Amino acid sequence: MRRRILNLTFPFIILMLTLSFATFLPVASQNTGAILSKLEELRGKVEGVHPPALENKIEAVMHQIEAGTFNGAINKLQNDVKKSIAAWVENPEDLLKLVDEIIDLIKGITPPTAPDFQIAAADTELEVVQGSSNTTIITITSTNNFSRQVNLTASTTASDVILSFNASTVFPEKNGTVASLLNVTAGFNAPTGDNFSITVNGTSVGFEVKSIEIKLKITAVIPPPPEVDKTPPTIVSVLRNPETPVYNESVTVTAFVYDTGTGVNQVMLIYSGGTGWELAYMKLTGGLYTASIPPFPYNASVGYFVKATDKSGNMAASIAFSYKVIDPYPPLLRIDKPAQAAYLSGTVAITVFMKDQNSGGESGFGSADLSINGTVIKTWEPPAPSTPDTYNWPTATFGPDGIYILKLSVRDKAGNLVEKSLTVTVDNTLPTAVISSPADGSYLRLSTLIKVTGSDANFDKMEVRIDDELIRTFLTSGSEVVEWDTLSRVDGVSSINLTVYDKAGNLKKALVHVTVDNTSPQIGAPSWSPKKPAAEVNIQINVTVEEPTYGSGVENVTLGFKNKTMDDWKFIPMELKNGNWTTNLSNQSDTEVRFFIEAFDKAGNSAKSEIQKFTVTGPAGFPLAWILAAIAIIGAGSGGTVYYLRRRRKKGASSSSVHATSSAKIDSSAATCTSTSTNKKTIKA
Ligand SMILES: [Ca+2]
Ligand SMILES: [Ca+2]
Ligand SMILES: [Ca+2]
Ligand SMILES: [Ca+2]
Numbered sequence: 104m105r106r107r108i109l110n111l112t113f114p115f116i117i118l119m120l121t122l123s124f125a126t127f128l129p130v131a132s133q134n135t136g137a138i139l140s141k142l143e144e145l146r147g148k149v150e151g152v153h154p155p156a157l158e159n160k161i162e163a164v165m166h167q168i169e170a171g172t173f174n175g176a177i178n179k180l181q182n183d184v185k186k187s188i189a190a191w192v193e194n195p196e197d198l199l200k201l202v203d204e205i206i207d208l209i210k211g212i213t214p215p216t217a218p219d220f221q222i223a224a225a226d227t228e229l230e231v232v233q234g235s236s237n238t239t240i241i242t243i244t245s246t247n248n249f250s251r252q253v254n255l256t257a258s259t260t261a262s263d264v265i266l267s268f269n270a271s272t273v274f275p276e277k278n279g280t281v282a283s284l285l286n287v288t289a290g291f292n293a294p295t296g297d298n299f300s301i302t303v304n305g306t307s308v309g310f311e312v313k314s315i316e317i318k319l320k321i322t323a324v325i326p327p328p329p330e331v332d333k334t335p336p337t338i339v340s341v342l343r344n345p346e347t348p349v350y351n352e353s354v355t356v357t358a359f360v361y362d363t364g365t366g367v368n369q370v371m372l373i374y375s376g377g378t379g380w381e382l383a384y385m386k387l388t389g390g391l392y393t394a395s396i397p398p399f400p401y402n403a404s405v406g407y408f409v410k411a412t413d414k415s416g417n418m419a420a421s422i423a424f425s426y427k428v429i430d431p432y433p434p435l436l437r438i439d440k441p442a443q444a445a446y447l448s449g450t451v452a453i454t455v456f457m458k459d460q461n462s463g464g465e466s467g468f469g470s471a472d473l474s475i476n477g478t479v480i481k482t483w484e485p486p487a488p489s490t491p492d493t494y495n496w497p498t499a500t501f502g503p504d505g506i507y508i509l510k511l512s513v514r515d516k517a518g519n520l521v522e523k524s525l526t527v528t529v530d531n532t533l534p535t536a537v538i539s540s541p542a543d544g545s546y547l548r549l550s551t552l553i554k555v556t557g558s559d560a561n562f563d564k565m566e567v568r569i570d571d572e573l574i575r576t577f578l579t580s581g582s583e584v585v586e587w588d589t590l591s592r593v594d595g596v597s598s599i600n601l602t603v604y605d606k607a608g609n610l611k612k613a614l615v616h617v618t619v620d621n622t623s624p625q626i627g628a629p630s631w632s633p634k635k636p637a638a639e640v641n642i643q644i645n646v647t648v649e650e651p652t653y654g655s656g657v658e659n660v661t662l663g664f665k666n667k668t669m670d671d672w673k674f675i676p677m678e679l680k681n682g683n684w685t686t687n688l689s690n691q692s693d694t695e696v697r698f699f700i701e702a703f704d705k706a707g708n709s710a711k712s713e714i715q716k717f718t719v720t721g722p723a724g725f726p727l728a729w730i731l732a733a734i735a736i737i738g739a740g741s742g743g744t745v746y747y748l749r750r751r752r753k754k755g756a757s758s759s760s761v762h763a764t765s766s767a768k769i770d771s772s773a774a775t776c777t778s779t780s781t782n783k784k785t786i787k788a
Pocket of ligand 3: 532
């Protein structure tokens, strides 16, 4: 009866469950059938063999299964049915084993009691072409009233493949399904093959991660068919810089090149300096193709053109261009000697140097000439002298003194000319040098003035030396005076030297020798004879006067005397006789005579002796009164004669002592000079 009901109700229940749990109950219902089938098997083994209570218990379990109370069924089988079998059945092992199988079956299909979600993909395999995309649908399904946000992520084992969802966060309705579109894009560098995979993960907080794997196949992109390009590149606007290249300059060539079709492949500059063609690849910078032609030497003819290819192998060439290398730089030259504005005399070395500039490629030294006042005196031809060259200029025979212009002109082979001039003064005339005072052979004492005169058209300086010691230098020409204190010298011969220099190196000397004497003559003890003179006898007075050998010598010696009848001193020059200076005194009678000796040397130094005196006796037999009477008689006849004579003698003696005239010879090591001295009084400063 119950079995019948069960049999009737069972398909209905299945149908209801199917309608209610459309998404998962079809699986559960099949398993429930297996459980019920096993339970039926168990009941069949019990029916009629064991107490009906056991069969009833099994039927109760079947009802529980049918009602979906699986846990209750497991509980009853475990705690009731198995105990009953153990109690009531003789050999229960097979039945207990069957009960365990049923329990396992029920446990295996126990429906989830907690909400959850499932993930699925519309495609299990996906194919993507390099450089393009493909898509598949990913679905998230809610079970047991799952109602939460699910985040979708995807990864792949292939490189250069980008995965994205149109919705990476989905929210399925309770027990419903929601979809997101997975976009798969492969780059051109993605590897080809069918052994790649994409893993899609669905994550929701508090739930296990759900994964699904999709096989990925990447196929190669099919290349487009190649273009057909039969047009060569176009070369326009080939330019060079500089326009007129110099021998030491590189030349930059630029070209604008374009191509229709496959594009420019290579641009070349092809050039030649006369020996073979060279090739330089032109680099694209700032829209222009650029390359350089290296420097070529002066006068080289350089030809060049530009060649270009496109990527299809088409080739184009520009027209040919050319240029000639120039040398615009004048040569170098120097006049090392003489200096500008130099004063020159005698033979003068003119030292010059010349070469064309730089060292490589220049046109080179062509020619040079040296001229003086427009007259070419030396020329040079290649090769240029490697060191400075010299021309010896005989200025004395070349022309008169004066200003000359030296000019060096140098040309290179390119015709560049450079000139250098300098102005010099030629002076082959000696200066004048005169010592006007003191005269050669002079005797000097105390301070004296040296008067010199120097001159020259190109006067430089004049120097005054005494005994070779420089005492004054004058930087202007003309007459100059130097004061010289001879007391600074020992007595003896000194030299006075004047040297006058001109700027050209000429010099003139003047030389005088003088004797310095600051020592007075030595007057010995005078003597007279007779010692006690009688009236009217000649009285000879002798004295020695000496000068040292280096002295100037005795100039004069004078006797000064006075007797009782004279108002003034009377002077008589003494003469040198046999080593003594001597003179006679006459006409003395009955008087006392006082006298002294005065001596001058030739420099003007003087000495005076002490005053001496002696007595002259009166005349014998002629009384003085008679003599006086006789004089008075004569005087009356001839008027004033005696007086006149007296005055004249006095005056003449005085004059001769001062203006004595004599000649002297000075012998010195430097010169033998004859000097006539009329005045021995030296100039006093
Ligand atoms: Ca082309
Ligand atoms: Ca040059
Ligand atoms: Ca001169
Ligand atoms: Ca002297």
